[in-house]
Structure formats: C-alpha cells, structure tokens
Amino acid sequence: MSSKKDPELPVQPKSGFSRRGFIRGVGIGSGVLGTTGLLPKEAAAAPGAAVVGPGPVAMTLTINGKPVNLTAEPRVTLLDAMRNYLDLTGAKRVCDRGTCGACTVLINGKSVYSCTTLAIDAQGKKIETIEGLPVNNPVSAAFVNHDGQQCGYCTPGFVMAAHGFLREHPNPTEADVEHGLCGNLCRCGTYMGVRKAVVEAAKGMKGGSNG
Amino acid sequence: MANTPDYSWPPEDKRKVIGTSPQRLDGPQKSSGRAKYSSDMNPKGMLFGLYLTSPYAYARLKSIDTGEAERSPGVRAVHVAAKAGTEMPWQGFEIAAVAADTEEQARDAVRKIKVEYEVLPHLVKDDDLAKAGTRARQGGETVTGDPDQAMKDAEVVSEGQYGFAVVTHCCLEPHGQVVQWVPGNDPSGANDHVTVWPSTQNVSGYAGSLGTNIKVPATNIKVRMDYIGGGFGSKFTPDAWGVVGANLSKQAGGRPVKLYLERSTELMIAGNRPSAYGKITVAGKKDGTITAWTYQGWGSGGFTPVPPPDQPYIFTRVPNSRRNRTGIALNGGSQRAWRAPGNQAASFLTCCAIEDFAHKAGKDPLEVFKLNAQYAPEARVDTYRFQLDKAAELAEWKTLWHPRGEGGGGTVKRGMGIGVAAWNGLGHASQCRAVINTDGSVSIEIDSQDLGTGTKTIITQVAAETFGLALNQVKLVIGNNDLPPDGGSGGSTTVGGVSTSTRKATVNALDKLFAAVAPDLGATPDQLEAVDAHIRVKGSPNKSLTWVAACRKLTSSISEMGTYNGRQQDTAGLATGGAAGAQIADVSVDTETGIVKMNRYVAVQDCGMVINPRLAESQVYGAVIMGISTALFEERIMDQETGKYLNPDMEFYKLAGIADIGNIVVHMDIRPENDKRGVIGLGEPPAVPICAAVSNAVANAIGVRVPQIPLTPDRVLAALERRNA
C-alpha cells in the first residue's frame, strides 16, 4: 500500500516552511493536552530563506491556466487554499496527510497530493484540477461507464491520478493500473471498475487530447 | 373502474427498464468533481469550526478555561460541550469547539483552551477475558438440548478460539455538517430558522432529531443533502457535532458554520464496529454432521458493555448447545452499526469453527457446510446448498481445494475457504409523490438519500418502468426534507422501501392519467397501458396517444402518493426480506513473510428481483472489498500502557488498496424463484462472510488457524511458529 507519488513537491520549498511544522498530530505520543502549542517554534525559517508570514500573505496560483489571487497564511496547504479560499471543491480532504489520494491534482503535469503541498510553494507552477476538465473527459466518462465509483468521494482524486498516470503510461494493462493508482484509496470498494475504467480511458485517449 | 390498483411488478418478459443496467445517473457529476457534497458547501459568511477532544482514554474534566481562545484572532464563537466534572470515558471525547473566520485561526484558538484533567484508570484491550476484571458483564447462559451428553457421544470434537478486531468505518467524507442557525425574535426558539447540510444516512429523520436537541421546531429546519461520501452504518443521527455546530452558528449571530471531524477524531469516535472473541467447541459425527456446539463469547462495543452475537450463525437449529456471552466496558469510542451489524462477527465465529470441525473430521468443508445446512432456517436450506455448489463451481473448488496444510511444496501456500451469510433486507417505511404535469413532464419526490448504492438510479428506473418512459423523462428529487418522508438508509432497507413507494405512487398517478384519457381512446381505463412513451389500448397498438398528448388532456397536474408502511404484508408482493449468500476465498500465503495475497474471491448472492444488475454487482464488489480490507488490514490498535489509540490516521489504520484485492467474481442468484419474491436489500448481505472465508482459506493454506483477524503478517508468522513448535 505504498504510495507511488511524491508526497512533497520535487523542488525544495522556497519559503522554507515545511508541512511538518503544522501537522496536527493526535496520534502516537503527541501528548497534546490541548493547552500548549506545538507548532510555532518548528515553523522557523531555514537559514537564508526569505521569511513570510506567519500572517496572511498575498499569493497567486495558476490553476487550470488562469491566475488566481488569494490571501492566506503561508501554512495553508494547496488543498485548503482550493477548498476553503477558492471554492474549488473537487479535490477532497480525507486523510490530510498524504495517504489516500483524494486530494490529487497535477502540478507541472505530475500528480501530487495537494494536502501535502503548501499553496505558497505552488505559486509559479501549472496546477491542474478536476474543475479544469470537461465533465465528459475520457477518464471521468470511463469511470461512469465501468461504474468505478459509488459514493464518489474518492473519485475526483482517482480521476486526476489516472490522468497523471496515463500521460506517462499511455498503454497500461490492468496490472499497470494497480501499480500506478495504489496511492489512492476508496472505502466503497470500487477498484474493480476503476481498473477497467483506466484501461478503457487509455484507449479512448489514443491520439486525442488529454481531455 | 379499477378497484385496488395492481401494484405488482410486471412479469420478467414485459419489463423494459427494470432488470436493465443503465449507468448510475449521478455518475457524471461525481466523476467530474462537480457533485457538491455537504462538506463542499461554502455558503456566504461561513465560519470554520474545530473540536478540542480529550487526549486520555479515561479522565475527568477538572477545569476548562476558554478565555484566551475567545480572544484569539478571528474567533466568533466558543462552545463548551464538557463542563467541569464531566467523565470522559474515551480518547477523542468532545470537550469544546470554536468557530473562526479561517480554519487556521480555529486551530490556533483550540490550542489556547486550557483544560485540567484528572486521569482515571483505563481498560482499552479486550482480547483476554481474564484481564477484564470488573469491566466484564456476564450476559447469562443459554442451553438447548443436552450439550453435555451430546459432547460425550460425539465421534469428533474440535475446539478453537477466534478473535475479531474493532474496526472503524473511516467514511472518506468525514462526519459533520455545515449548519446555519438564525435566531428569531421569540426567546422560545419558535421563530428560529436552521438550514443544515449534513452528511447523513437519514435525511428524513435529521430535523426531528436535531430540533429536539436544540429546541427549534423541526418545521423550521431545512435539511439538504445531494451527495454523501460514505456512511456504512455510522451516520444516522445529527450526533453531538450537529448540535455543537448549530450552537456555534447561533452564538456567532447566525453565520453558517462548517464543523467536520478531523480524521483522527473521526477514527476515534465516529464509528467502531464491536469486537468479538469466542472459544467454541463443535462436536459431531464422523460423516461431518454437527450435533453439539458450545460457545463462550466476549467482546466490546465501547464503554457500554455489549456482548458479542449468539452462536451458531445461520445453523441455528443445531440440536444441542451451551452459549455464554460477556460484554466488556472498554475505554474506546462507542460502537456504531457496521454494514450488517453483528452478522460479520457471527459468521466469522461460526464458519471458522465449522471449518476447523471439518478438518478434524477429515472431511471436505464444502460437504460439511452443505450437510449442516439442514440446520439453517427451513426455507433457506436448499438455497444455501445451491449457492454453495454454485460458489464451488465458480471457484473451481473441486480442482483447487486440497486438505488443510497441503497447499503446495514451495514457501507460498495456496488455500481456499468458505463463508456464508444471511440478512433480512425488507424495505423501510417510505412515501413517494409522483407528479405528472400537463406538459408531460414527470417528477418523483422522495426524501431519501443515495449513499453510492444507486438509489437515485433505481427509483428512476421504477418510475420509468411504470410510465413507459425513458429514464431522462423522469426528474427525481431526493435529499430534501420538504419532500415526503423516507427512512434511514441502514440495514439494506432503502431499495425495498423506495421501490415499493415509488411503484405505488407511479401506478396511482398513471391510473389517474388513464381515467382522464380513456374516453378519448374509446376505452375503459383498465384497458389502457403505458408503453414506449405512449398511452395505448391493450391489444390495439394503433389506438394510442403519445405520452405528451395524453398529458395535455389533463386540466391540472396529477399528484399522487405511494405509501409503504415497512411491513411485509404491505408490500403487495413488491418487496420482501431474507437474502442468502455463499462465498469462497482463494488465497496464497507466503510462509516466509506472512503476507496473505488474494487470488480470487467468489460471491454468490440472492437479493430477490434485481432492478439494476450492474449496480447490484457493484454493491457486491464493494462489500467484498471492504470485507477483504477488514480481514487483512484493518484494526483499531490500542495500547493498554498509555491508553492511546495508536493508529488514528489512514497511514497506520490501513485500508485495502487497488492492488490488494485480487480478482472478484460475483454471481447474482437471479433464478425465477428469487425474482418472484420481489425486491430485497443488498448493501449488507454480501458484506457478511468475508472475514470467515479469508480466515478459512489461510488456515487451509498453511495448515493452522490464525486465531485473530486481521490476518497481518506477524499473526500469520506467529501461528506458523506455533504449528512448528
């Protein structure tokens, strides 16, 4: 069940902020009693990095080909920026720690977990979200065709991950799909349909655009 | 004139829409990310809510100070749920919540709430009954026949211990809601208005339940839900967070508040399937006939002790038995219904014990299950035998099965195992309104919900069938509490409920249309039929009106109700209860790593008349995949030393991924004798036997029972070590 995706952007975060600084652990050994903040100290900037924040800062993201402005704290993830600030709700917040893929978007053509990407670091990059695809893009249509969805909450993430996967693997077998999409989880149990859908979508996309 | 309308389903050969497999109607909206779930709602002025929860397994709240949190930037409301003195018997217990302009501000504010705790002694593990002490509540003993004598007389006796972990629902859309409580000018709350977008399995019941808790009349509460991201039995009520979210909104002067549980909290408090452990002795004859059964069972459903289910499952007519059941009060989140509550544990315990007995008797378990199907409820004996044979055929049991432990020469051993299921699945009470307008447009209104099961699609299919229309000529509205009430979606009751009420409403409406146009067609209403978007005289297809032309003859719209009271005798033969299923797992076990790999999984399932075979099949796939996940990976892991839940995140609380499930073969048992029973719910029955079948397959592969699920590598290796010792 290992992820095939980079949990972080491949490039070193420019702002010097890290995801680690604000993960709100309640798990093993966090020992949070709800009284002490465990975070601010950890958010210290790396040496030499330009310091922004901790208050809201203006950012510009390039989403689906359009520049979008927002003002948010540097700790805001790309996922939260989309969902909470831009009303782009196709990407879902499920695990919020890089495990499930429900928040998958493409950055510079590669699928990325937007919950483990800071919005501020996604500036200047090409962000593609499911809202940028037509309703009947070949992958989404194939998910309908093979009933690769039930509640559908995981589906936008799967569809974006499939788009990213198919760009690099245009002729996948079902086994390839299993390998390529194992960074996405579904609770309703739609994997049988997903396998078939992605293989079919690949055929539908031959020679055509990526939707 | 027609007296009592004939509501019965059209005969199989006359059906045009029922029994076909159109695509899920909301599929394009979902797969394109356009579907708006309640958690996607961002109404204007919305605040973000966040909980502070208890970090201890068991503690008393000594004091709470929210002053600093209230002064924190952006904070609009703070609500204290647990006052000083409150006993908090599990980690994740809700203490207080804040609402702030941004989620980041809410997080900062929650950390500023000061709480003092008095830590109390906890118990968080229940695998060893001897360690439960005063936390154990004996449930008493039940005896049938003469188990002592039967044990003495037995030719074969097998004993085993089996354990079934607490797992958590982990719906991908977390529990919570967006809620707006606008206070009115009457202090009694009579003029207050609430709008709520919940993630709930019971849209119809939500307002009444929330209203009682916040003292606002249900008539002033609007509930809206177009999509839900999973429920599986864990989302039936507004829960504490519905009430707290509403209070935050009111305190903030009526601004909407989004309050969803964080994943860690969700995994702790928003759904725990109870554990079940059992020491079981099965006795019988050499030919594999079971004659006696003893059971000492224990388990926990949280702080309120709930005993595990009774034994044996399905084979309830075993003549001699002694059963003891004990519930343990644990410091863990309360139990919630899980897809076929109780049945999974019951099937697991029974089917594992039968497989062990078959091995002891030196018999093929397929034959032993079939032989002892004599103890199943009388009406289902033949069904189980048929289904076991069918599953065996599809799984190639005759060629692939081998006696226990003879799973091949190498280090990877193959094995097969059986599990069986039963469920009722009779529809819930449901009301539907069918409207035929003078322009020919048609709407179906019913306050139900579609959990991803395909409810929207099947309601539309039923309406289209009755009216002789295409699916896109029927407009369906659900998920809105202004509509006629339906029940909660639990227990596989939805499809039976909505298909019955929809059929009745549409037949009633169509009868009105027939009465209106019969004179124009020179016929009596009972001579008319609705086929292919025409109203025509039976036997004279050229005496007809198009649907639209017929509706134009109406002087006003037709609006007719269809009501089903949720009892067997009210279904008019449209729906019934009682589904059976047999499943076979085929696995490979690597004896060096302990890793279990699914090869193939066969599920044979009946569910009466099937409205949409493709969606039915998807339900079975989903149930099986969820079952494989719980059989191999899922477990709430507790640490008795610290009292902590060790894996409340999706990295360490593992769900099966796309590469973990092998190939799944579904056979819907749609024989005519099943079809004529009417509609039976399907969400739960195929979810029942997977842990049993997989555990039996692993035992068959490696020659020894791994006593507890999930069948993690460490447990498999430990069992192998015991075998070799």
Ligand code: FES
């Ligand atoms: S929400 Fe981002 S990976 Fe799960």
Ligand code: FES
């Ligand atoms: S369809 Fe429900 S989680 Fe995947």
